[in-house]
Each structure stands twice: as structure tokens, then as C-alpha cells.
Amino acid sequence: MKKLKNDTFLRALLRQPTEYTPVWMMRQAGRYLPEYNLTRQRAGDFLSLCKNPDLATEVTLQPLARFPLDAAILFSDILTIPDAMGLGLYFSQGEGPKFERPLRDEWEIRDLSIPDPDTHLRYVIDAVVQIRKALDNQVPLIGFSGSPFTLACYMVEGGSSSDFALVKTMLYQRPDLLHHILDINAQAVTVYLNAQIEAGAQAVMIFDSWGGALAHGAYHEFSLAYLERIVAGLKREKDGEQVPVIVFTKGGGQWLESIASIGSDAVGLDWTTDIGEARRRVGDKVALQGNLDPAVLFSNPEVIRRETAKILASYGQGSGHVFNLGHGISQFTPPEHAAAMVEAVHQLSRPYH
Amino acid sequence: MKKLKNDTFLRALLRQPTEYTPVWMMRQAGRYLPEYNLTRQRAGDFLSLCKNPDLATEVTLQPLARFPLDAAILFSDILTIPDAMGLGLYFSQGEGPKFERPLRDEWEIRDLSIPDPDTHLRYVIDAVVQIRKALDNQVPLIGFSGSPFTLACYMVEGGSSSDFALVKTMLYQRPDLLHHILDINAQAVTVYLNAQIEAGAQAVMIFDSWGGALAHGAYHEFSLAYLERIVAGLKREKDGEQVPVIVFTKGGGQWLESIASIGSDAVGLDWTTDIGEARRRVGDKVALQGNLDPAVLFSNPEVIRRETAKILASYGQGSGHVFNLGHGISQFTPPEHAAAMVEAVHQLSRPYH
Numbered sequence: 134m135k136k137l138k139n140d141t142f143l144r145a146l147l148r149q150p151t152e153y154t155p156v157w158m159m160r161q162a163g164r165y166l167p168e169y170n171l172t173r174q175r176a177g178d179f180l181s182l183c184k185n186p187d188l189a190t191e192v193t194l195q196p197l198a199r200f201p202l203d204a205a206i207l208f209s210d211i212l213t214i215p216d217a218m219g220l221g222l223y224f225s226q227g228e229g230p231k232f233e234r235p236l237r238d239e240w241e242i243r244d245l246s247i248p249d250p251d252t253h254l255r256y257v258i259d260a261v262v263q264i265r266k267a268l269d270n271q272v273p274l275i276g277f278s279g280s281p282f283t284l285a286c287y288m289v290e291g292g293s294s295s296d297f298a299l300v301k302t303m304l305y306q307r308p309d310l311l312h313h314i315l316d317i318n319a320q321a322v323t324v325y326l327n328a329q330i331e332a333g334a335q336a337v338m339i340f341d342s343w344g345g346a347l348a349h350g351a352y353h354e355f356s357l358a359y360l361e362r363i364v365a366g367l368k369r370e371k372d373g374e375q376v377p378v379i380v381f382t383k384g385g386g387q388w389l390e391s392i393a394s395i396g397s398d399a400v401g402l403d404w405t406t407d408i409g410e411a412r413r414r415v416g417d418k419v420a421l422q423g424n425l426d427p428a429v430l431f432s433n434p435e436v437i438r439r440e441t442a443k444i445l446a447s448y449g450q451g452s453g454h455v456f457n458l459g460h461g462i463s464q465f466t467p468p469e470h471a472a473a474m475v476e477a478v479h480q481l482s483r484p485y486h
Numbered sequence: 487m488k489k490l491k492n493d494t495f496l497r498a499l500l501r502q503p504t505e506y507t508p509v510w511m512m513r514q515a516g517r518y519l520p521e522y523n524l525t526r527q528r529a530g531d532f533l534s535l536c537k538n539p540d541l542a543t544e545v546t547l548q549p550l551a552r553f554p555l556d557a558a559i560l561f562s563d564i565l566t567i568p569d570a571m572g573l574g575l576y577f578s579q580g581e582g583p584k585f586e587r588p589l590r591d592e593w594e595i596r597d598l599s600i601p602d603p604d605t606h607l608r609y610v611i612d613a614v615v616q617i618r619k620a621l622d623n624q625v626p627l628i629g630f631s632g633s634p635f636t637l638a639c640y641m642v643e644g645g646s647s648s649d650f651a652l653v654k655t656m657l658y659q660r661p662d663l664l665h666h667i668l669d670i671n672a673q674a675v676t677v678y679l680n681a682q683i684e685a686g687a688q689a690v691m692i693f694d695s696w697g698g699a700l701a702h703g704a705y706h707e708f709s710l711a712y713l714e715r716i717v718a719g720l721k722r723e724k725d726g727e728q729v730p731v732i733v734f735t736k737g738g739g740q741w742l743e744s745i746a747s748i749g750s751d752a753v754g755l756d757w758t759t760d761i762g763e764a765r766r767r768v769g770d771k772v773a774l775q776g777n778l779d780p781a782v783l784f785s786n787p788e789v790i791r792r793e794t795a796k797i798l799a800s801y802g803q804g805s806g807h808v809f810n811l812g813h814g815i816s817q818f819t820p821p822e823h824a825a826a827m828v829e830a831v832h833q834l835s836r837p838y839h
Contacts, residue, residue: 302785305784306785387758405737428650443703
């Protein structure tokens with residue numbers, strides 16, 4: 134194994150000293166980049182792009198060619214697992230992800246089985262191998278998955294939802310059924326992430342995009358408990374190197390102490406949480422990742438620099454901070470504004486280390 | 487002045503002893519009630535219903551005829567103020583409120599003026615007077631308005647938004663312009679709520695539906711600061727009776743200590759916050775209103791009773807709790823499920839008082 138040229142990101146996740154605060158962006162390979170849109174056009178559509186390891190490798194590397202980012206993230210979708218379960222993932226213009234066969238009957242739920250990553254999700258594993266090769270140890274590669282509850286939202290609702298009426302009705306009416314789905318999902322996510330780690334992912338992140346829609350008690354029982362099980366089941370070392378785990382519940386700021394207690398190395402924060410207060414609340418338990426409002430990137434380089442500086446100052450001295458947006462970068466972001474943020478993080482963070 | 491027959495709601499807001507926990511539901515006069523849909527049909531559309539004091543009175547009283555609720559709330563819309571400013575409020579099928587003339591140019595913003603409640607919002611004031619008469623002092627009447635920031639979201643975006651790109655771009659790029667809108671809005675909300683109080687509203691509530699979309703610092707500067715100004719400018723007594731003020735920022739659970747410090751009598755909570763923890767965090771500063779997930783009402787009376795019991799138990803002994811949903815009741819709620827919640831609150835809360 135060759136050594137990583139830049140392991141700042143991994144060291145920050147493990148709260149080891151670094152020279153500056155590392156930075157990457159959620160959805161950094163995305164529609165705000167003209168070169169991404171060209172590759173996507175060649176692929177035909179988003180899902181074909183995800184399922185083609187050559188093209189997935191190409192777009193994964195595109196943001197790194199533009200910006201001195203400290204990590205690459207596998208280009209894929211959070212819903213690959215239910216797609217591999219046979220629910221038929223597709224994307225309809227302007228409406229986000231949908232499933233052809235959402236879970237509507239008890240027998241469909243009882244019939245769910247855990248997809249084998251080496252067959253049904255082979256395209257993801259192949260992409261991980263190819264991306265690692267193409268990265269040539271410049272920066273680490275992050276693998277990822279959706280959380281069991283977030284997957285269940287889409288599997289039950291059949292798509293995005295503003296109120297999650299169907300999945301919440303199941304939660305309150307038939308908690309046994311939802312627990313069954315979540316149990317299968319947690320096992321599936323565990324083997325899937327372990328396969329990504331085996332194939333070369335050097336850190337993994339679990340995206341709990343919709344856990345924040347739950348009531349306080351329901352979040353702990355139906356989302357966090359399953360995140361905890363996954364974290365406990367992950368391979369945390371590969372070839373003598375630690376493989377850090379990041380968990381991110383969007384809208385989970387109120388539950389930070391609980392989220393920081395499930396055994397992950399780092400916790401992602403959206404922009405509603407003050408990162409300095411978050412640090413005081415979690416103490417030495419975890420590193421923190423975040424948390425600039427992606428809307429700041431609509432403004433101008435001067436404002437971007439000022440808002441970036443505020444977050445760095447709020448986190449304060451020492452390691453344990455990975456700079457990121459609080460959510461995926463918007464397709465309407467001018468790429469030079471993303472560049473301004475990355476530059477500001479690298480320059481302005483040095484005095485804190 | 488005749489005395490109120492049931493002032494439990496007002497006493498709870500003022501943290502005075504009560505015999506049980508009072509309850510009402512946000513959007514209690516709404517589409518889940520067949521009788522509401524009939525009246526709305528007669529009115530033609532939602533906005534005509536709001537603007538007709540006879541029909542607004544009729545629908546305000548409908549939920550009280552069905553359920554032993556402890557308060558009535560004026561039937562109106564949160565966006566009456568910008569409509570009265572001339573922005574042209576309309577409702578498009580399935581897309582929520584929209585404005586014909588959203589604020590897009592600096593001169594439009596500089597031209598904004600504070601609507602006179604007695605002329606441009608006369609229909610609201612008339613409705614308050616008529617509803618008070620029709621209520622005949624059975625229960626108190628709540629007046630309300632949208633918050634300055636929430637109004638600004640719609641005024642700038644022109645409608646609902648998933649990312650608030652336009653208003654947030656203004657916030658970061660031209661904070662002076664947004665502050666100007668918010669200043670006008672805060673003055674407008676203050677005179678509007680005072681006119682409602684003058685006309686007979688016995689408590690008022692400010693709905694900050696979108697403050698929770700802001701970053702930590704931005705929330706305090708662009709939403710909470712203006713809520714504080716309004717609260718300071720409200721008439722807090724009418725005919726020798728106190729007029730309590732409730733502020734509610736959906737998604738504001740992380741900022742509860744700040745929200746509880748702006749001088750209101752009560753703070754609304756959405757369902758993501760544990761109400762017992764909230765009570766410990768705010769201490770004796772304010773009463774709390776909330777916070778059942780409206781999705782619980784999709785389940786069945788037994789589950790509704792159990793989830794209601796959990797919230798009552800979490801709040802614990804003593805006054806200062808007004809039971810409510812954590813957000814407006816869904817149009818898909820069976821009315822008998824709302825009845826089950828109201829009954830459960832009244833029965834199960836007695837041991838805590």
C-alpha cells in the first residue's frame with residue numbers, strides 16, 4: 134500500500150493534529166459543474182451515470198481537478214440499496230427519486246431481503262475500486278449509504294414527501310412492520326458499507342436525511358438505534374489504517390448528545406447548529422463536520438470568506454473539525470464561489486492549528 | 487364585559503393554576519372537517535372565505551361545535567399583511583400561497599408601506615368582532631399573524647420554497663434590503679395584532695413558520711430580533727384582562743433559550759423537541775404550547791391516547807402547558823381522531839394539576 138499524500142481529512146476525523154482544517158463538500162460532484170453535466174449527458178441520465186463505473190469515476194474526480202479538496206466521495210445515490218432490493222428506483226424530472234414498487238403490503242415487507250453487494254451492487258463496488266486507482270492516493274475516498282430510516286421513508290412513501298404521512302402512519306400504527314424494514318435495512322447498509330471499505334473506501338458516511346422529521350422519542354427508536362447497530366457492525370480498520378465513520382442526521386441538532394454517543398468517529402451538522410456550542414455539547418466524543426449554509430455560496434467571495442471565518446472561529450482551536458456545507462451544494466452555485474470557500478477554509482484555518 | 491366561561495387556556499399561558507391542561511389545534515378550522523369544505527365551497531375559494539367575515543366566523547366556530555376545545559382561533563391566513571401591501575396573494579391548486587408581485591427590485595422594497603388595519607385589513611378586524619360576538623364568552627379567541635421573516639420569505643420568493651434561495655441570497659448579499667423589509671413587516675405585524683386585540687382577540691400568536699430554515703446566527707439577527715420588537719410593542723392588557731402572546735418558530739428547538747427570552751408569555755414547540763427537556767431549559771420564563779406530531783392522528787384512538795399521555799407525562803406536574811399539535815392538523819385526519827386527542831388531553835391531564 135502506497136501512503137496517502139494528503140490524509141488531513143482522516144486525521145481530523147480521528148481528532149489527531151493537522152496543519153489546517155480539511156474541507157470537502159456534500160454533493161461536490163454535481164450539477165453546479167458544467168463538466169459534470171456533460172458527462173451526465175453522455176451517460177443519458179443520473180441513474181445510468183451511477184451505474185457506470187467509468188463515468189462515476191470520471192465525475193468523482195471532476196471537483197478535485199478544480200478545487201484543492203481534502204477528500205473525494207464516491208459518486209452514487211443514497212437509494213442504491215432499495216433499488217437492489219427490487220423496488221425499481223427512477224428519477225422523474227423535478228420530483229427527485231421515486232420507486233416503481235413502493236412497499237404497500239405486508240407480504241412485500243416480509244419478503245424483503247438483504248442485497249448481496251458483490252452481485253446486485255457490483256457497479257458500486259467496481260466504482261470504488263476504479264476511483265481508488267484513479268485517485269492514486271492523492272486524497273482519501275469516502276464511501277456512503279442512506280440510513281435505514283431514510284431508506285424506509287422512500288421505500289414506503291415511494292418518493293419524496295413533505296409530511297411523511299405513510300411512513301409515520303406505519304410507525305404509529307404498525308411499528309412492528311417498520312421495525313422489520315429497518316432491521317433489514319440496517320443489515321443491508323452494514324454489509325454494503327463493509328463491502329465499500331473492503332474495496333477501498335477510506336472513510337464512510339451514513340446520511341440520515343429524514344430522521345429530523347421524527348418526533349423526539351420516535352427518532353431515537355426508529356432512526357438512531359439502527360444507526361448505532363450499523364456503526365457497531367462496521368469494519369473500522371483496513372490494511373492497518375483506521376476507517377472513520379461519520380453519521381449525519383439533517384435536522385438532528387437537538388439530539389446531538391445522543392448522536393455523539395453511538396460510537397461513530399464524527400457527526401455531521403447542518404447549518405442550524407452553532408458548531409462551537411456543538412463542540413461544547415459533545416466534548417471529546419466525536420469530531421464534527423460542517424456546517425456552512427449552502428445558500429451562503431449564492432452571495433459573493435467576500436461574504437463567503439466572512440461566513441467561513443465565523444464557523445472556523447466558532448469551532449476554535451485544535452483538531453476535530455472537517456469543514457463542509459450543512460447540506461449538499463446547490464445546482465445553482467457558481468463554481469468560483471465553491472472555490473472561494475475552499476480557499477478561505479485552507480487559509481483562515483491555519484492559526485487554529 | 488361578561489366573564490369568560492372557560493379561561494383555562496389563558497390561565498395556562500400565564501402559568502396560573504388550572505384544573506386540567508387546555509387544548510386547541512393549529513388549523514383546527516380546516517379541510518379535515520366536511521362542514522368546513524362545504525362553507526369553503528360556498529365562499530368559492532380559500533381567500534374569499536378569509537375575506538368574508540360571516541363565513542370566517544362560521545368556520546371559526548365549526549371545530550368548537552364538534553370538540554370541547556379550550557380556545558378558538560381567528561380564521562384567516564398568515565399572509566394577509568403582504569396582501570394588504572399590494573403584493574397580490576393568491577392560491578394555486580396544490581402549490582400553496584403565491585404572490586402576483588413578489589419583491590424583485592430595490593425600488594419595490596423601498597416603496598413598501600405599513601397597511602392600515604382599519605382599511606386594508608378591515609375584513610380581519612370585522613371577523614374578530616363578529617367571532618367574539620358569536621363565541622359569547624364560551625372560550626377565548628386567539629388572533630394571529632405570520633412573523634416578519636416568514637412574511638419576507640413569501641414576499642421575496644413569491645411562494646413556497648424548498649431552499650429559500652432568493653431570500654437567503656438577499657440575506658447574505660444585501661442584508662440592508664432584507665432588514666428594511668423586516669423592519670416594515672415588524673411594524674405592520676405590531677399594529678395589525680394590536681388592532682386584533684383592540685377588536686377583541688384575547689391572546690395572540692406569531693407564526694414563524696420558516697425561521698427554522700436559517701443558520702444559527704442568521705436566525706437571531708433576521709427573525710428573532712424582529713419577533714422581540716413586536717412583542718415589546720404589543721398591547722398586553724385589554725379591559726383589565728391580560729392578553730398573552732405566544733411565539734412559535736417551527737424548527738426552533740435548538741434556540742429555545744433565546745426564544746424564551748424575548749418577553750412573550752408562551753413559546754410553541756414542534757414535535758421534534760421533548761417538552762419535558764424544553765421545560766427544564768426555559769425554567770419559569772414562559773409557558774409551553776405543543777407538541778404532538780400531527781401524523782400521530784393518522785393512527786388510531788388507542789395510539790393517540792398513548793402518545794398524548796407521553797407528552798403530558800413529559801411536561802409533568804403543574805400549570806404552564808397548553809396542549810396542541812406541533813404543526814397544523816393535516817387535511818387527511820379523520821375528525822374522530824382529533825376528538826380522541828382532545829378527550830385524552832382533558833381526561834389524562836387532571837392528575838397533573
